[in-house]
Every structure is written in C-alpha cells, then in structure tokens.
Amino acid sequence: MNTLLAGNPKTKTTGTPLPWGRWGLRSVAISYLIVMLVIPLLVILQDGMREGLVELWRQVTLPIAWHALKLTLWTSAMMVVLNTIMGTLTAFVLVRYEFPGKTILNAIIDLPLAIPTLVTGVMLVVLFGPQEAIGSWLKEQFDTSIIFAPPGIIMALLFLTFPFVVRSVQPVLLELDLAQERAAATLGAGGWTIFWRIILPPLTLPILTGALLSFARAIGEFGSIVIVAGNIPLVSQTAAVYVFGEVESENRLGASAVSIAMVAIAFSLMMAANYLRKLSKKGSPEEIE
C-alpha cells in the first residue's frame, strides 16, 4: 500500500480501480462525442458531396451564395481589425491605469458573453434603427444607415467578440516585467519606442490568438445578424442567413454546400488559434500552475 503513496504525484491514475469501470467510462465519453458531434458533421459532409465536388463548388460560387460568403468574410475582417486595436487598448488601460469606474469596466467586458445574441441584435436595432432617434439622424446628416446594412453587421460582431482579445491579452500584460520598460526609458527611449520594442513583442501571440478566435466566432453568427441586417440577398445577407433561407426553401444542396464552406473556414481559424495558444504556453517556461 505504501508504494502507492510513494509514487510520483505527477503520474495520473484513474480514480476507479476496476478495469471495467475505466473502459466503461472511456467508451461512454467517446460514444457521447461521436453521437453528438461526429455523426451530424459526417451527415452534412455527405449531403454536400453527394453530387460531387464540382457541384459543391458550383453551389458555393452561385452569385447570391458567393456574395453572402464574401460579405461574411469582409465584415468579419473589419471587425477583427477594430477589435484587435480596441481590445489591446482596453486590456492595456485595465492593467496599467487606475481610474474611477475601473472595476465596472472590467465587469462589463464579459457582458457580451452572457447576453443571448438575438437580444444583442434587438438592442442594436432599438438604438440605431431607421425609426429611432440616432438612426434617423445619421440618415439625414450623413446618408448612412447602420441597420440593414454592413455597418450594423460589423457592430453586432464587435459587440459579440469584444471579450476575446481583451481576455487573451490581459493576463500576459499583467505578467510583463515593468523593469524592462523602466530600463528602456532610463536609456532615453520615448513612449512610442517603448511600446513598439518592449511592450508589443510579447503580446503578439495573445493578440493574434484573440483575433483568430473572434474571426472564427464571427463566421457563423446568426441571431444578432438576422435582426440587425435582415435578409436582403446581395446587400446584407450573410452566409448563415443564406443557409437559413435555403433550408426554408428546401434547397438542400445549396444549404449543405455553404454550410460546409463556413464550417471549414471557421474550424481552420480556430485550430490556428489553438496552435498559437499552445505556442505561447511553451514560450513561458516559468509559468506557475
């Protein structure tokens, strides 16, 4: 019995000593994942491919579908650029400065994670809708609309993904050693030089991770966008809304083809984010568990 205690604490053992319990648990876990995730994914792959890859490609490049995919990608890309800048800035301000309302700001960051995306859409329509005060003012003064147009899509995506970059950068920024910046300043470096050469390099990986995660999250967004952008083909119809329309009109091939394209794009972005996260963990050997 004592040999058990003397064993290396790092080696993982099962809590259930019986071998059948161990195999039972393992097969329960694996079958659960297969039923819940693998089978549905295989079904949609099979459905999209049933007329061959050429037909799949044709369905994806049909003018309306192609426009929807392009709109999804460029609005998401715009969001990523803005979110990266503002997310990094927010993390920086939260870590480095003291100001009234800081704790409230820190709590507000996570708010988009808790609010259902449909509710997000409703909130934005209420604020910027064409009949509302701000919406009609923008229309009169600048002849731009936010709702039922790409800016609304970008705003909805910015709302949803705001925590991703902030929460990815914040912990790394907290760990940075202030002594390096002080040394640089003592040696005559200006604020800008310190930012580019001392602060930014260690933040690159977490910033990229947050950016990729928000990109992946944005590709499939539906709830907020269907409210904010409506369903206007070739104008404000995104890929997810397009798939919804094709499912409703029972165009299975079109729906499956664009679904496969969306899943493929979003999943590769997420895998890239996971890879970067692993990379940045390896980079800091003194990380405390």
Next chain:
Amino acid sequence: MKNSIANNPALLSRIVQSVDKQKGKWIGWIMIGVVLMYVSVLILAPLIALTVNAFERGLGAVIASFSQSYVLLSFWNTLWIGLIVVSIHAVFGTIVAWVFVRHRFPGRDLINGLVDMPFAVSPVVAGYMLLLLFGRNGLLAPLVEATGIRVAFAFPGMILATLFVTLPFMIRELIPVLEAFDTRQEKAAATLGANGWQTFWRVTFPALRWGMIYGITLTFARALGEFGAVLVIGGAAQGKMMTTTLFIYHALEERQYIGAYSAALALGLFSLVLVLGSDRLRRKGH
C-alpha cells in the same frame, strides 16, 4: 555611469519614479477616455436603449405582454429545455472531461479538437444537421416513423440542437480544474480503505464543485439564449413550439415591439445575473 546608478538606490528610485509619472500623464487619460467611449457606445448605449424602449408605454404594457398565455408558455418551454440540457451535459460533460484528463489513449488529441467544434459551427448549420438526420427525408426518417417519436419540429429536436450548441462549456470548464487537482489526495483516500465511489464523492467531487457550478450556469445561460439552431429544427414557419427567443423573433416580425423588447430585456438580464453571479461565487469559492 551605469555603475553609479546601479550602486545608488536613491537615484535609481528617483529615476524610476519620474519615468512612471511621465507615463501616466495626458496620453493615459486619452487612452482611458477612448476605451470608456468605445464601451459606452458599443455595449452600454444599446443596453440602455432596450430598457428605455421596453418601458416606453409604462410598466403596465410590459406586465400585460408577459401575462399573455403564449408568452408564459414560451418562457416555460425555454426553462425546460435549459434544465434538460444542463442535466445531460452535467453528467456526460463530466465524464468526457474526466476521461480526457485522467486517461491516456490513442486519439486523445482528436477529442481535444472535437470538443471545440460547436464553437466553430454556426447555430443555423447545427439545426440543419439535425434536420438532415431527423427531417422528413432525413437519414433517420425510417427510425422516426417506426418509433413514432417526432424529433424535427418538436421538443426533442430543440433539445438535441441546444445540446449540440452548448457541448463545450461544461467540458472546457472542468478540464483545467481536474488538471490542477492533486491526485495524491485520492491515493491517500484509497490507502485509508475508501473504494472508488467513496473516493470520488468525498475527495474528488468537492474539489470540482465550483468548476461544475460555473460550467452548469454557463451551459444553462447559453441554452436559454439559443436561437438559430432552435429556429431551424423547430420549424421557423410553423412556430407551434415557442421558446423565448422564437417568441422575440416572431413578435418583432409582427411588430409587437413592446412584447419583443420586454421579453428580450428579461432574457438578457436573467442570463446576465446568472453568469456574472456565478462568476462572483466561483471567485469566492477559490
């Protein structure tokens, strides 16, 4: 020069102080101002606008819209779906996290990637996958007919759709907690004669408790707010089986704005209290 600074702590601390002071001047206030403006416009203003608009015609109109029987029924349905989904994920999610952390077997990395899959799959696509399986011409249509249990356009389909979308939360929340748990405690319990179950319930489970509670609330909040997947599998046009999000969507289409806004506000606030509250609890628990 270098030496003299290093050897003179008073001088060094003066330099450090002056550097730190410079940094916190006007540029700091500009950055703080920009961030506060951004958060106010992007997050706070929409939230306030929704609150104001829901109460535009007074509290009476809000109460009147909530007391309609189909609105109450939609809340009730949402709550049931959430509870069922949470109970299933609480059990199976814990098992998956356990197997992932404690067992070593080929294909373990595959599980790691697979668990995140629902984050990358659009909710619409998730609902559509289930339609391909259980719909009228679906692969499992013969099975559906044989058993007589309707899945698509019915309660079971909505539960399955919500299960798919919420799968990662419990598992992702528990894996780090399990990894941080010191297995020597279990070995000690075993040495003292506890069997597998006793060790789990009295040693391992108490350590996992806060992680589980947070995972459960996240799953629950996400389940309450699920829309796209439920819309597709529930049959958008029929609209017989209502959930809160489906009610909001239909109310907007029918221009019942007070009903839509007040339901959206209620749902949003409920999820918010749930998630932020359990986050507080978790921090206290640690």
